[in-house]
Amino acid sequence: MTCLPDKTDKKLGLLIDLDICVGCHACAVNCKEWNTSGITGPMEDIKPYGDDPSGVWYNRIHSYEFKKPGEVDRTVYFPKSCLHCEDAPCVTVCPTGASLKRSEDGIVLVNPDVCIGCKLCSWACPYGAREYDTTGGVMQKCTLCVDKIYDETIPEERRVPSCVSTCPAGARHFGDFADPESNVSKLAAANDARDLFPEMETKPVNQYLPPRKRQIHKEKSLNHKVSNVKDAMLRWAKLDFTG
Amino acid sequence: MHPALSVIVFTTFSGMGYGLFIWICGNILIGTPPFREEIIFGTSMSFILVATGLLSSVAHLGRPERSWRAFSQWRTSWLSREGIMSILTFGPIIFIGGETYLNTGLDFLIMPMALLGIIGAVITLYTTSMIYASLKAIPAWHNKWVIAGFQVYALSSGGVAYIMVAGWQHYQIVMDLLVFALAVKIMTWIYIDRNRGQYKRESALGLSDFGKAKPFEPAHSQKNYLQREMGYELGSLRRTVMRWLALGGGFIIPAALLYVGFPLAPVIVVICLIGMMAERWLFFAEAEHVVRLYYDKDEI
Numbered sequence: 069m070t071c072l073p074d075k076t077d078k079k080l081g082l083l084i085d086l087d088i089c090v091g092c093h094a095c096a097v098n099c100k101e102w103n104t105s106g107i108t109g110p111m112e113d114i115k116p117y118g119d120d121p122s123g124v125w126y127n128r129i130h131s132y133e134f135k136k137p138g139e140v141d142r143t144v145y146f147p148k149s150c151l152h153c154e155d156a157p158c159v160t161v162c163p164t165g166a167s168l169k170r171s172e173d174g175i176v177l178v179n180p181d182v183c184i185g186c187k188l189c190s191w192a193c194p195y196g197a198r199e200y201d202t203t204g205g206v207m208q209k210c211t212l213c214v215d216k217i218y219d220e221t222i223p224e225e226r227r228v229p230s231c232v233s234t235c236p237a238g239a240r241h242f243g244d245f246a247d248p249e250s251n252v253s254k255l256a257a258a259n260d261a262r263d264l265f266p267e268m269e270t271k272p273v274n275q276y277l278p279p280r281k282r283q284i285h286k287e288k289s290l291n292h293k294v295s296n297v298k299d300a301m302l303r304w305a306k307l308d309f310t311g
Numbered sequence: 312m313h314p315a316l317s318v319i320v321f322t323t324f325s326g327m328g329y330g331l332f333i334w335i336c337g338n339i340l341i342g343t344p345p346f347r348e349e350i351i352f353g354t355s356m357s358f359i360l361v362a363t364g365l366l367s368s369v370a371h372l373g374r375p376e377r378s379w380r381a382f383s384q385w386r387t388s389w390l391s392r393e394g395i396m397s398i399l400t401f402g403p404i405i406f407i408g409g410e411t412y413l414n415t416g417l418d419f420l421i422m423p424m425a426l427l428g429i430i431g432a433v434i435t436l437y438t439t440s441m442i443y444a445s446l447k448a449i450p451a452w453h454n455k456w457v458i459a460g461f462q463v464y465a466l467s468s469g470g471v472a473y474i475m476v477a478g479w480q481h482y483q484i485v486m487d488l489l490v491f492a493l494a495v496k497i498m499t500w501i502y503i504d505r506n507r508g509q510y511k512r513e514s515a516l517g518l519s520d521f522g523k524a525k526p527f528e529p530a531h532s533q534k535n536y537l538q539r540e541m542g543y544e545l546g547s548l549r550r551t552v553m554r555w556l557a558l559g560g561g562f563i564i565p566a567a568l569l570y571v572g573f574p575l576a577p578v579i580v581v582i583c584l585i586g587m588m589a590e591r592w593l594f595f596a597e598a599e600h601v602v603r604l605y606y607d608k609d610e611i
Contacts, residue, residue, distance in 0.1 A: 091528070134521045139522065159387075163381035165380070186371070190537070191449065194448040204373070205374040268448065278518055
């Protein structure tokens with residue numbers, strides 16, 4: 069049913085720390101690895117080894133350069149997947165009920181057996197979280213690895229989305245945002261967590277931690293003291309490495 | 312947005328079909344009904360235009376064989392409501408055409424059916440416009456001009472079709488409507504051109520306080536679905552050409568031909584339909600989706 073639940077018991081989602089992400093794409097690759105054989109897979113790959121490969125990914129890693137007057141430029145790696153919004157516009161526009169938000173945990177899913185492939189949900193989503201499967205004629209999206217996080221046959225500590233378990237930098241956290249004592253709620257509260265695109269009024273569940281404030285040591289970081297010792301051999305001899 | 316032929320045909324053909332039907336019903340209600348043959352021809356044409364539009368929209372689907380499922384979510388989905396209303400509105404169209412043709416003695420129901428027909432057609436057009444106007448992620452659509460436009464263009468293009476069907480007695484009103492529709496279209500363009508730039512990439516990233524952001528390494532080497540579906544970039548020359556084609560074909564030339572009493576009404580209808588298709592092509596091509604902020608657009 070495409071009516072949004074008034075309230076979900078849990079708000080499962082991701083907290084992504086942009087200060088830590090190194091843009092390695094491991095989360096996107098492991099997402100594809102798990103989900104292509106998961107409940108909403110396969111995730112198509114058209115001409116994967118050709119000149120013009122295309123296919124469905126639930127997670128894409130963007131990167132941006134930020135310029136601010138008076139500050140050194142900053143590079144931010146920006147993983148983007150479904151934010152499992154509380155007011156998900158992709159759910160309410162769906163004419164068939166294929167798009168749904170679960171009342172128990174807030175996960176937004178597409179039922180591939182009901183979807184007619186009208187693509188309207190992808191038009192409604194401001195974040196580009198949904199991609200179209202041309203082979204199956206249906207829409208696909210992040211499932212928050214719903215077929216992994218509840219799987220009691222795997223060890224409990226591994227019951228997290230595959231993007232979270234694979235992140236080598238520890239930039240991704242998974243938890244219940246409805247519980248103020250959860251790991252993600254505490255981290256979010258302590259680190260100025262952000263909604264993406266608040267003007268769209270979608271109330272995203274996933275949160276992003278912004279890059280932290282730089283510690284500015286002007287004389288150290290920006291104006292290196294240049295060594296007076298020009299000769300490299302002499303510099304070693306004097307153990308002077310200031311240059 | 313990618314201007315797909317299927318959705319262009321869907322909205323222009325069904326728009327003209329409903330507009331024509333409103334004209335037929337309106338004339339029945341005010342006591343100037345067209346002749347019997349004209350009603351049969353007009354309702355048939357209306358039926359064919361609407362049906363062509365709807366079939367074209369079904370062709371747009373990835374799984375057309377499941378399209379019956381689209382009638383289920385009328386509580387929240389404008390697309391679902393549109394589907395239901397379009398099917399319901401076939402009732403009056405078929406009844407008025409069928410009863411006039413077969414003469415089964417139910418002609419006392421023609422008047423109430425004409426009223427229901429107008430209500431149904433107007434609501435259907437409204438639900439069609441709301442499919443687009445409800446999408447906050449596409450600012451060029453998320454406004455009242457879109458809602459007004461779908462009604463007005465249906466009435467003006469349907470009026471041109473009505474002249475072909477039932478003669479010239481209302482050509483003055485149709486001309487006025489064409490001029491009014493022209494004004495609505497120009498006002499719509501002024502509105503969307505002036506409202507560009509209200510959403511910024513930095514806000515899409517949730518990092519408005521970090522200065523100006525520009526893309527660094529692309530997220531993927533080749534274009535993905537999002538860019539193919541929502542990344543249409545309209546060149547300024549093509550925009551100008553298409554805007555003139557839309558204004559000329561959709562409104563100015565039909566109005567001028569009506570003014571000079573051009574005898575071949577079907578030609579005016581074809582010109583009007585081509586102009587409306589150009590207008591609808593632009594409706595998609597000019598609409599920028601905010602997801603482009605993550606890709607090539609600094610602001611939308």
